[in-house]
Amino acid sequence: MDREEFEEIAQRSRDEAAAFAVHVNICTSSGCVASGCEHVKKQAEAEVQSRGLQHTCRINGVGCQGLCGSGPIVSVQPDNVLYHKVKPDDVADILDHVGQASVPHLELRQDSPFFERQQRVVLANAGKIDPEEIETAMAAGAYGALLKVTTEMMPPEVCKVITDSGLRGRGGAGYPTGLKWGTVAKATNSTKFVVCNGDEGDPGAFMDRSIMESDPHRVLEGMAIAGYAVGASEGFVYVRAEYALAIKRLKRAIHQAEKRGLLGKNIFGSTFSFSIELRLGAGAFVCGEETALMASIEGRRGNPRPRPPFPSESGLWGHPTLINNVETFANVAPIITNGSAWFANIGTETSKGTKVFALSGKVNRVGLIEVPMGISLREIVMEIGGGIPNGNQFKAVQTGGPSGGCIPADYLDTPVDYESLRKLGSIMGSGGMVVMDDTSSMVSVAHYFMAFNMDESCGKCIPCRVGTIQMVELLKRFTAQRATHDDLVLLEELCDMVSQTSLCGLGQSAPNPVISTLRYFRDEYLRCIAPVTESA
């Protein structure tokens, strides 16, 4: 495919869409599938047929708009009306109101902070394009950035744009992406790989799933651009096996991109070739750890190994390998298209761009949100999330999942960026954000995450294998109100020992939920210590 052909396809798709006066966009991602969007879509198609509107009104299956708690979500364009909790019976009503006032009891007002406070970069196309049809993605600009790099830019320039943008890894640690790309690019080996980490194992997290389901091409395009920049011609997307819909859509997207020549040999007539293979996760949290993930791709047991060597030096089958998270890759195309300065303008001094969070727990509006870095926790919880339900008080917000920590009310005005969260003893993590109110017991929260880490420990190294179960057993004594002061001393020693001596990131960060709750809610632990009774 060349530039002309590429632009022609995109234009044709835009023209086709413009031929319809009305578009009814129905979310077909996992959240809405669970609430029955398929039936709504079928009903809408039948209704349009029976009204003879098939040439003026188009029914589109689209990606996630973030309100997964109140699906199925339907939007009507150009009216720009959003409906929630739509049932098949509501379809007739919705069609009756097209071009007029909206159906009041179904409408979701978009002038609320939930929408206004968000900024969509990664999810810009989610809810707008049909993730199963590459043409609709191309109409929205997909693969335009790939065209630009392969025809107008040299690989080092691409690395430089990513470096200048200030993009940092969204998989948890926040490692500077441009630096990682540059390291792999500089390796002189002839074989290199690009890996996309879509294992997303944090409990309650579904940011990456949503991206892969709603706009799979953006991920593939980011990987291909990375391949061009670092000199790799093969990529792997590693997706956890439970993500059936994401897998289906990625498969379809890869197939369609190959058919269009956007992946494969001599992309856009350049000397650059890049193919992508899909690999399914082995169903363990630790397989998201990069060395374990690569072992799993190689067909071995998904156990971590000590680093160095880092993957950028010796990764898949010993070759230099670039590994980034789904959301990291999804940021790449917009950066190339809009320039590094545009991206660097969003966010704070050290944390650029936006971050997708899965907001859950004790807040009025749960869902998937994308916000500019630097936004305060208060804005997220109180404005976007709409505050705490049932008149209860805010107590803490947990970020970073089982590797993260709890941030108490005193720090609600903290800006969300890598450094600030770390300073408070938590981490940005991959985007889990659980709100707790004054009815939540922080010891129980610590116990929950610790038990998760224990279950997910691979068992290879002793501190994590035995240390996590020791900590869980101690925490049980606390939740049962029969702990002793010695238990508290031992618990703190284990926090230190397990984090300092474990082999991989899982064990090293496993004590974080305990460390942070001990830091801010020590009194709750102390209240769990049984009074010393004189033995008879």
Added chain:
Amino acid sequence: MSSVKTLKINGKDVSARTDDTILQVIREHDIFLPTLCHIEGLSAVGACRLCLVEINGSSKLRSACVTQVEEGMEVVTDNERLQKYRRMILEMLFVEGNHVCAVCVANGYCELQWLAERLGVDHTRLIYLHPDKHVDASHYRYAIDHNRCILCARCVRVCGEIEGAHTWDVAGRGINAHVVTDLNTSWDSSPTCTECGKCVQVCPTGALFKKSRAIGEMAKDNHFLPYLKTMREVNKNDR
């Protein structure tokens, strides 16, 4: 690039080959550093975490068995903090299994027991897990007692890397991880085991033992490993 590196271990200047690990240099200079998963002649996995050392004053610890030397490195192998961690690691091994030295075939020949003595582990505050573990005595010459297994995976590596049989592997995860023969079938029905006995000889504890041995009789003999490793390297260089 020079093929020799110089570094400091516990303040003492030493030299090393470029591809040496810190542990190799430490051993060469007869400095004591506890290890359990590592055994000369097999690949290093960095699993037991006993060999953790401090480097260049950084609080981030590195396992000596898998870390390559670097020019000018300053390694500290022993201090209060490291001793504390090492003792805790050993305590963890004692509480996760069922170790009753007095009735163990390896009593007096066990690396875990030696290290515990040497590092002064005589009691623990950790919680004994008293797991329900089994013994596979189906093989006519050898047996494995999972109660004493510390999951060092030496047996897995010697069987795969040296004997080439790959009979052993690790199954399960976390605290439920355990070694298995083939697809978790009994040892006597193993179609791959050549009965060479290497796994028994490298096992640091009384987990793997020869059946004819009584309590305190199971001396281990793994001198064949460095020899085999040397032979492999000689062969490689000849080719």
